[in-house]
Amino acid sequence: MAGPARSNAPSRTHASAPGRAGKHAAPLLSGTVIAAFGRQYQVAPDRGEPLLCFPRGKKSEIACGDRVQVEQTAPGQGVIEAVAPRDSLLYRSNEFRQKLIAANVTQIAIVVATEPSFYDDLVTRCLVAAEDQEIRVLIVLNKCDLAPRLAEARARLAPLVKLGYTVIELSALEGAGLDELRAHLAGQVTVLVGQSGMGKSTLTNALIPEAQAATREISAALDSGKHTTTHARLYPLPGDTAGGALIDSPGLQDFGLHHLDQGALEYAFPEFRALLGQCRFRNCQHDQEPGCAFQAALAAGELDPRRFATFRQLLASANA
Numbered sequence: 040m041a042g043p044a045r046s047n048a049p050s051r052t053h054a055s056a057p058g059r060a061g062k063h064a065a066p067l068l069s070g071t072v073i074a075a076f077g078r079q080y081q082v083a084p085d086r087g088e089p090l091l092c093f094p095r096g097k098k099s100e101i102a103c104g105d106r107v108q109v110e111q112t113a114p115g116q117g118v119i120e121a122v123a124p125r126d127s128l129l130y131r132s133n134e135f136r137q138k139l140i141a142a143n144v145t146q147i148a149i150v151v152a153t154e155p156s157f158y159d160d161l162v163t164r165c166l167v168a169a170e171d172q173e174i175r176v177l178i179v180l181n182k183c184d185l186a187p188r189l190a191e192a193r194a195r196l197a198p199l200v201k202l203g204y205t206v207i208e209l210s211a212l213e214g215a216g217l218d219e220l221r222a223h224l225a226g227q228v229t230v231l232v233g234q235s236g237m238g239k240s241t242l243t244n245a246l247i248p249e250a251q252a253a254t255r256e257i258s259a260a261l262d263s264g265k266h267t268t269t270h271a272r273l274y275p276l277p278g279d280t281a282g283g284a285l286i287d288s289p290g291l292q293d294f295g296l297h298h299l300d301q302g303a304l305e306y307a308f309p310e311f312r313a314l315l316g317q318c319r320f321r322n323c324q325h326d327q328e329p330g331c332a333f334q335a336a337l338a339a340g341e342l343d344p345r346r347f348a349t350f351r352q353l354l355a356s357a358n359a
């Protein structure tokens with residue numbers, strides 16, 4: 040791939056804090072972005088109460104989970120002066136723009152459900168984003184209380200289990216399977232992603248008793264009056280002494296990965312690794328070329344055709 044394995048492309052990090060008002064400015068506070076809504080951010084300083092913050096300058100490229108330096112400007116308010124380099128960054132992109140999902144997460148939990156049925160393509164794209172950033176992956180199959188739909192959902196996840204991905208079956212509504220999930224969340228900073236309606240909010244509320252109150256608080260601060268499942272929000276995991284946290288994120292409809300080039304895409308599919316360098320042509324697009332190891336593996340039934348189709352789509356978008 041073109042960049043380093045952990046490509047943090049949109050992370051403009053400010054080494055210094057340009058625009059600060061000279062030596063009389065208040066000392067900066069270190070903190071974590073715990074909610075991101077449009078151009079406003081809620082920042083939890085390492086000590087003290089959360090502040091509602093705007094970024095300094097026009098361009099905001101800050102995500103929930105970012106470590107930041109903040110200048111408090113008024114009670115409960117501040118300005119984000121600097122963003123620390125990130126260990127990981129999940130984001131979506133098309134040819135025009137990018138949308139940050141979460142920064143500094145160590146794990147992604149992709150939430151799917153027995154119903155409504157989920158898109159394999161979207162799950163694969165989430166997996167690719169996670170593999171690119173070299174973070175851990177969990178697949179959470181929710182609504183397992185809906186027994187008649189369970190067999191079909193399991194069958195659709197079987198290729199991912201075969202690849203070694205962990206699937207946790209649970210029912211957020213009934214609280215079944217939550218202990219197994221908690222064991223995987225301990226000590227990790229996990230972002231929940233998934234299609235709308237898979238039960239992310241229900242799951243967040245089951246794991247974090249304060250989540251509903253926190254959502255109401257943000258609505259009040261924004262004066263929006265409606266509840267804000269449309270915004271990413273970070274919650275410390277109750278009782279987790281190892282610093283584990285959960286980030287709930289807005290429901291996804293698509294997951295563009297325009298920022299990943301061919302090398303990055305090939306790397307992000309673990310089943311391709313043994314095939315890399317095996318094609319006759321070095322610049323093989325794994326389409327119609329003679330001597331393509333990918334096509335040979337596909338024909339031999341060694342690759343999942345649906346994942347391969349997503350790979351081809353991602354490659355087409357990368358080359359566009």
Ligand SMILES: Nc1nc2c(ncn2[C@@H]2O[C@H](COP(=O)(O)OP(=O)(O)OP(=O)(O)O)[C@@H](O)[C@H]2O)c(=O)[nH]1
Nearest residue numbers: 182210211212235236237238239240241268289290
């Ligand atoms: N049967 C069943 N229903 C569930 C379960 N978890 C969530 N639901 C229902 O599924 C619907 C969607 O749940 P939400 O938690 O709002 O889904 P979400 O993924 O947060 O959706 P967005 O906020 O749109 O992203 C609601 O009617 C929930 O009551 C479950 O374990 N079993």
Ligand SMILES: [Zn+2]
Nearest residue numbers: 318323325331
């Ligand atoms: Zn090839």
